[in-house]
Amino acid sequence: MHSYVIKRLLSAILVMWAVATLVFFAMRLIPADPAQVVLGDYASQELIEAFRHKMGLDLPILQQYRSFLVGVLQGDFGRSMVTGRPVAEQIFTLFPYTLSLALASLLIGSAIGIPLGVITAIRRNTIVDSLGRLFALAGFSFPAFYLAVILLIVFSVNLKWFPVVHSVSQEASLLEHLHKLVLPALSLGLIQASFIARLTRSAMLETLSQDYVRTAHAKGLPRRVVFYKHALRNVLIPVVTAMGLYTGQILGGAVLTETVFSRPGLGKLLVGAISQRDYTLIQSGVLMFAFVVLSVNLLVDLSYALFDPRVKYD
Template identity: 40%
Template sequence: MLSLIIRRLFAAIPVVLIVATVVFLLLRMAPGDPARVIAGDMASEETIAQIRSNLALDQPLIKQYALAMGKMLQGDLGTSIISQQPVSKLISARLGPTAALASTAMLLTILLAIPIGVLSAWWHRRWFDRVATASTILAFSVPAFVVGYVLILVFSVQLNWLPVQGYTPLADGVGPFLYRLVLPSLTLATVFVALITRITRASMLDILGEDFVRTARAKGVPEKYVLFRHALRNAAAPIVTVIGVAITTLISGVVVTETIFNIPGVGSLIVDAVLARDYPVVQGTILFFSFIYVFVNLAIDLIYVLLDPRIRY
């Protein structure tokens, strides 16, 4: 197990370096000048040139790249051009709302998708299966921002049940915390519920046709044990795979959802940094998300080994 972890970690290093390089080059090719943004519209060319020199933006591209990579290898994500604060500090300050939204949405996804997928496979071609299949196709086809605005229109504007925007920390109480997260979590979870439900249904249909399932039923094993103890356990590998994919895809959904509901998380930090041409913040946040991506993939690999020990050999 230890050797597997070490191999996966070493394999992740080139991925992180490639991501950092691509992000660096894309930001430098983007239109706009951070020095002009900092100096303001009324600043002189001398002031702008001085700011550009202080930020090393007047250096050759290869030197800028070497400076950025050197800081990254030392664990330094840089300093924000606009706020002059360390990027790591900005990320840690915004990490709470993002983690709360992502974890709540993923928990909601798993609690809804797996039971619906299992029951849909059990009641194959019955009314529940047909309704679930049609609903998942619809949910998977609608973009997240459309779902968010529809939920706001129905539950906030028309029914006045839930707030439109904002975030309340958990320290202020569980009730207000969940009250503000209901609509964002539903928005973010919709597409992933559809995806995981379809995969769970397909995997369960394959397993329910196996001989050991028919044998268990012939022995009189209760149906709930057949479904959840025998069938679901053997169908877990593809379900775990798609949950891992959903967690990594959640990153892009977080950016959109936080923007819609005005949640002060890492996603909104990226949007603000892109608009302000704050290179270090954009690069640091994307690297942070790439680290999460690598960690999730490593965790999925380890879960594979636990589900099927043959994979380690």
Template identity: 40%
Template sequence: MLQYTIRRLLSVIPVMFIVSIIVFLIVHLTPGNPAFLILGEDSSQESIEQLEKQLGLDKPMAVQFFDWIKNILTGDLGQSVYSSEPVSQIIAGHFGPTFSLMLISLLLVLLIAIPTAIFVVWKRNTALDPLFISVSLIGVSIPEFWFAMLLVLGFGVAIPIFPVAGYIPIMEGVFNWLYHLFLPAFVLASVEVGLVARMLRDGMLESVNQDYTRTARAKGIKENSVLMKHVFSNALIPTTTVIGTTVAGLLGGTVIIETMFTIPGIGQLLIDSIHRRDYPVIQGVVLFIAGIYVLVNLLVDLLYAFLDPRIRYD
């Protein structure tokens, strides 16, 4: 297990290097001059060139890239061209709201998807099964921004139950923290819950009539125990993979949802930085998101060995 973990961690290096190249090229080849945006339309060409030299934007792209990589290897993501703050400090200051939103969304996904899938398998071969498939397809197909606007109009304007903007840290009260994040978290969860529930239901249906389940029933074990101890546990492997991709989907979805609900997280930071052409922050945020995605995939792979004793990493 340790050797496999070390190999996987080493394999992260070329992946992150390729991601850094793609991010750097996309950011720097996009039209827009940060120096011009900072100084404004009335600035002279001399002042723009002076600020570009000060920010290092006058250097060739290859030199800028390798300077950026060299700083990353020392733990330095650079400084914001807009506020001159360290990028790592800016990301750390915005990660709390994003992590809170992802945590609540993931809990909602698990609390809704797992019981629903188990109940549908228990009531298999009834009218509930095609109804579940239809609802899950609708949930996966609904655009997040459209569903968010419906919830804002319904539960924020017409029936003002939940706040539609702002963020309250958990230190100021768990209830207020949950109250302000429930609506955006529900939007994120609604897109992913259908996928997780559908995968768990399909995995359980594949196991429900296997030889070991028939043997368990022949021994007099009740159907509920068969579903939970034998069928559900064997369906966890593919479901865990989907949950891992769900975490990445939730992180990507925060870019839209945080902007719509005015949550000062990583997603809103990325959108604001794109508008300001804040190259170091954009590069740092995308690299940070890619790192989390790779780390989640690694944790999911390691979790397989705990879920299924037959899996060994030698």
């Protein structure tokens, strides 16, 4: 297992380097001059040149690339071109908000999607199955930002159960954090639940047709034991794999969700950085998203042995 983890870590490092390289050069292909965008249209040429020299934008592209990689390896992501604050400080201040949103939506999606997928598979071609498939289809049809707007109108504007603006200060209590997390997490979690339910149903139907399931029924085991102890355990492997791959979409959905709910987070920070051509902030934010996705997929791979004892990491 140790050799497997080492190989995965080495491959993750290569992927991070590829992402960093791609993002760095992609930023340089944007036609707009970041110095002009930050300073405004009426800035003098001398001021623009001074800003470019201060931020190292006047250096050769390969030298900028080398300085960027060296800074990342040392944990120095540079300073924001707009605010002048250290980028690492801004990212690690807002990252807990995005992480809590992603984890809460993942919890909601799993808590709804897995049981719903199992029930619809067990009661195939019944009214329960039809309603479950309708829910899954509706979830695929609704964009995350559209569902967020509907939830905001219904529960914040009309029912007034939740605040319209979901900004949370660091001094707020845990209860206030959770209260303002409900609607954003629900808007992402319901869509993820439809995806998980559909995948669980398909995997469960395939598993129920296996020989070992028919043997378990023939031995007289209770249906609950056959479904939830024997069949579901094998179903969880593809489901957990898909949930790990879906992490990137959750983070992508968090960008729009945080914007709709005016909630602090990395997604909202990156939207502002892109509009202001803040190279250093964009590069570091994308690297943080890539790191989270790679970490989640590594944990998913290592969790297979928990669901299937036959899995060996050799």
